[in-house]
Amino acid sequence: MPGATPLCELELRAETRVAGVVVAVTRSLPHEAPRLDIVISDGTGSAAARFLGRREIPGVAAGRAIVLDGRFCRQQGEVRTVNPGYRLIASAAD
Secondary structure, three states, X not given: OOOXXXXXXXXXXXXXXXXXXXXXXXXXXXXXXXXXXXXXXXXXXXXXXXXXXXXXXXXOOOOOEEEEEEEOEEEOOEEEEEOOEEEEOOOOOO
């Protein structure tokens, strides 16, 4: 994706655009505060994103290409961001 930083070159705590494929999706349980966690990979690394206040984003599923815009940090050994901007990349099936 043009303009996206490879995950292996990600500069922490800087506003960054990354792109990859969703490899994992986890939703909070009904008795927990709503949240959706995803992990993306671009072949050079992986990063997690947490969306607070929602358990679902239409179109976000394993295998879907996505662009994330946000500030990434390292937390518990994982690169992650919270409530990033996102854009789904159209697939051939769309």
